[in-house]
Every structure is written in structure tokens, then in C-alpha cells.
Amino acid sequence: MAVLKVTFTKTKRGKLAQVLWVLNWVSVVTGVTLFSLGLFLKVEILKRRELMSDDIHSVPNMLIGVGLAACGINFLGGKICYDCVDTTKFLRWKLVMLPYIICTFFFTFCILVGALMCYSMHKELEESLFLGLRDAMRYYKDTDTPGRCYIKRSVDLLQIQFQCCGNSGYHDWFQIQWISNRYLDMTRGEIADRLRSNVEGKYLADSVPFSCCNLYSPRPCIQHQVTNNSAHYNYDHKSEELNLNTRGCRQALLDYYTQIMQSIGFIVLIIWLFELSVLTGVRYLQTSMENVLRLGDPDSESDGWLLENSIAETARYNFNIIKNLGKCYQVDDDPNIDVPTTSQSAQGNVPTGKLPMAS
Structure with a gap:
């Protein structure tokens, strides 16, 4: 029994073909939209690629590839639907329709996968940001090292733009040496003592870069000796929340990219539903036009459906096809393998005597 069978008159078939022709051209625009969204997301990631560990x-x-495929597939679909208005023109596309629908189905499935990927890469993004920011903070002082001289500028711009500090917070700067030895006065006893007291010979201090300063702080920013209350007048580092940005840059970037990907994912889901409706319409058009050809009367009514048989029967039929694909022809099972042929029998009956020699 056919699934979701609908009866179409000649007029309804013509209107369906015209509507699908328009929708396929709209789908070309949605393909451009998918391509643009993927390109936008790629550019946003490339802007801060030095702050991420992995690509x-x-x-x-995925979005760029699906967008390009959408433009090509829907352009072809528009041409097919335009010709399906006329039964005679449909004949040239009859053999193409089913492969086209199968390709469109997998393409629509890829759109759904792309939408789900936008919502599922949160953990991967967080890990990449954590490792990338950790390395960027470690190389912050290497302004004279080729390949790392831009890291300081990138980190400072990040902390100013997103009003964040460190990886998880400003305390992260206390655990690394972010001031180059070139700018440390080794003749000062305090600096020499700090270097000697550290096992790895690093200069660690309770200080942060200037970019960690909160723009809305009512007092001049305190970025050195942050935890030393006695070093500053009327200061308590536990209560001075406005002095430094307290939010970590990892969380700030994670929120930023998550918002972008959730918005893109929602748009892609809408496009997927639209493409699914177009695919459904094309399937109805294909089956109804093929039934018209079977009837032999272009003006008669015809039935269209999504599946010719029930879902269970269709699944069983396709499963049997897949199962039989792996079977090879077994020579040993041939019942005629040991049966001699007629020519072999004739050769066996020929006498083996010598031919008489001419005298």
C-alpha cells in the first residue's frame, strides 16, 4: 500500500510543477545563504586562529560545501520541474528523476548534519580555546621571537575587546612569566630573588598586563602587586571587582562563538525544513507523472506518493538488495560443473589408433 497517496489532476500537476520551479530557485538563494554562513563562520575562526590549538x-x-551543492542541485531541479509541466518533455527526465531525488535526499540529510554540528561542537571548541589561550599567554613575552611577535598584540586586543583577562581569570597571569627578561633589571635584589626562588628560573609575580584593566574602574588601574593590599592606598583586592576584568577570555570567546553557531544552526534548520518540503513535492511530481505515462492519457488523473509500498516493506526490500550485493557467484554450487560437455564426450569416443600411412 502506497504511503501518503494523493490524487492529482492535470491542472494540479501543472500547478505543482510551477510551484516547485519557483521553490527550487528560492532554494538556490538558500544555498547561497548556506555558503555565506559557512564563509562568515570560517572568517570568524580564522581571525583568532592563533588563540586556538586546533583547526x-x-x-x-560543511556549510560551504552544502551551500555550493544546494546551488547546483536546485538549479537542476528548477529545470526539471519546469519541463514537467509538459508530459512529452518529462520523458527526457524520466530516467534522471529517481537518481536526482536520491541525491537530493542525501544532500538534505547533510544539511541536517550541518545544523546539528553547530550545536554539538561546544566541547571541542572549549578544549581548543583552553589550549590555545594557554599557549598564547605563555608566548606573550616573546615579542622578539619570529612567528610569535604578534601574540602579545592579539592577546591584548582580545582582552580589551571582550573585557576579559587570562584563560579562566586574571589569576592565570600569576602562574606564568609574561614579562621578557630583556625588561627585567637583574641588578635589583627583589627581581634576582624571585628568579632564584623559582625552580624553573622564571619571574613570577602577582601582576597582569595592562589590557586586563577594567575600562569602568573608578580608580587608576592596579596591575602590579594586585594581591598586596598594603602596597596601595585604600585598596582591598578581594573587594575591588572593578579594578580588573574578572571573566576569563576562554569563557568570553566560548560565549561569543556559541551564540554565532546557535544562530547559524537555527537558520540551517529552517533551510533544512524548506529543502525537505521541496524534496517531498518533487517526489509527488515524479510519481504522478510516471503514473500518467503508464495510463497513456496525459489528461487523466494520476496518483502520487512518497513510497510505493509501506515503510516496512520498503525497508525489507532495500535490506534484501543490500544483503545480496555482498554475495558472489559460487562456482562450486554450479550443478553442471562436473557434467562433460558434448564436445568433450565426442572427443572421448574418438579411437586412438594410428592413421594408415600412404604407400
Whole structure:
């Protein structure tokens, strides 16, 4: 029994073909939208690639590829639907329709996968940001090292733009040496003592870069001896929440990219529903036009459906096809393998005597 069978008259078939022709051209625009969203996300990731440990370009690459495929598939679909208005023109597309629908189905499935990937890469993004920011803070002082001279500028711009500090908070700067030895006065006893007291010979202090300062602080920013209350007048580092940015840059970037990907994921889901409706309409058009050809009367009514048989029967049929694909022809099972052929029997009956020699 056919699934979701609908009866179409000649007029309804023509209107369906015209509507699908328009929707396929709209789908070309949605393909451009998918491509643009993927390109936008890729650019946003590339802007801060030095602050991430891994290249997490799977989602934007997926959207870019699906967007390009959408433009090509829906352009072809528009041409097919336009010709399906006329039964005679449909004949040239009859053999193409089913492969086209199968390809469109997998393409629509890829759109759904792309939408789900936008919501599922949160953990991967967080880990990449954690490792990337950790390394960026470690190389913050290497302004004279080739390949790392831009790290300081990138980190400072990040902390100013997103009003954040450190990886998880400003305390992260206390655990690394972010001031280059070139700018340390080794003749000062305090600095020499700090270097000697550290096992790795690093200069660690309770200080942060200037970019950690809160723009809305009512007092001049205190970035050195942050935890020393006696070093500053009328100061308590536990209560001075406005002095430094307290939010970590990892969380700030994670919120930023999560908001972008959730918005993109929602748009992609809407596009997926739209493409699914177009695919459904094309399937109805294909089955109804094929039934018209079977009837032989272009003006008669015809039935269209999504599946010719029930879902269970269709699944069983496809499963049997897949199961039989792996079977090879077994020579040993041939019942005629040991049966001699006629020519072999004839050769066996020929006498083996010598031919008489001519005298």
C-alpha cells in the first residue's frame, strides 16, 4: 500500500510543477545563504586562529560545501520541474528523476548534519580555546621571537575587546612569566630573588598586563602587586571587582562563538525544513507523472506518493538488495560443473589408433 497517496489532476500537476520551479530557485538563494554562513563562520575562526590549538573548520567547511551543492542541485531541479509541466518533455527526465531525488535526499540529510554540528561542537571548541589561550599567554613575552611577535598584540586586543583577562581569570597571569627578561633589571635584589626562588628560573609575580584593566574602574588601574593590599592606598583586592576584568577570555570567546553557531544552526534548520518540503513535492511530481505515462492519457488523473509500498516493506526490500550485493557467484554450487560437455564426450569416443600411412 502506497504511503501518503494523493490524487492529482492535470491542472494540479501543472500547478505543482510551477510551484516547485519557483521553490527550487528560492532554494538556490538558500544555498547561497548556506555558503555565506559557512564563509562568515570560517572568517570568524580564522581571525583568532592563533588563540586556538586546533583547526576547527569542520562546521564552516560543511556549510560551504552544502551551500555550493544546494546551488547546483536546485538549479537542476528548477529545470526539471519546469519541463514537467509538459508530459512529452518529462520523458527526457524520466530516467534522471529517481537518481536526482536520491541525491537530493542525501544532500538534505547533510544539511541536517550541518545544523546539528553547530550545536554539538561546544566541547571541542572549549578544549581548543583552553589550549590555545594557554599557549598564547605563555608566548606573550616573546615579542622578539619570529612567528610569535604578534601574540602579545592579539592577546591584548582580545582582552580589551571582550573585557576579559587570562584563560579562566586574571589569576592565570600569576602562574606564568609574561614579562621578557630583556625588561627585567637583574641588578635589583627583589627581581634576582624571585628568579632564584623559582625552580624553573622564571619571574613570577602577582601582576597582569595592562589590557586586563577594567575600562569602568573608578580608580587608576592596579596591575602590579594586585594581591598586596598594603602596597596601595585604600585598596582591598578581594573587594575591588572593578579594578580588573574578572571573566576569563576562554569563557568570553566560548560565549561569543556559541551564540554565532546557535544562530547559524537555527537558520540551517529552517533551510533544512524548506529543502525537505521541496524534496517531498518533487517526489509527488515524479510519481504522478510516471503514473500518467503508464495510463497513456496525459489528461487523466494520476496518483502520487512518497513510497510505493509501506515503510516496512520498503525497508525489507532495500535490506534484501543490500544483503545480496555482498554475495558472489559460487562456482562450486554450479550443478553442471562436473557434467562433460558434448564436445568433450565426442572427443572421448574418438579411437586412438594410428592413421594408415600412404604407400
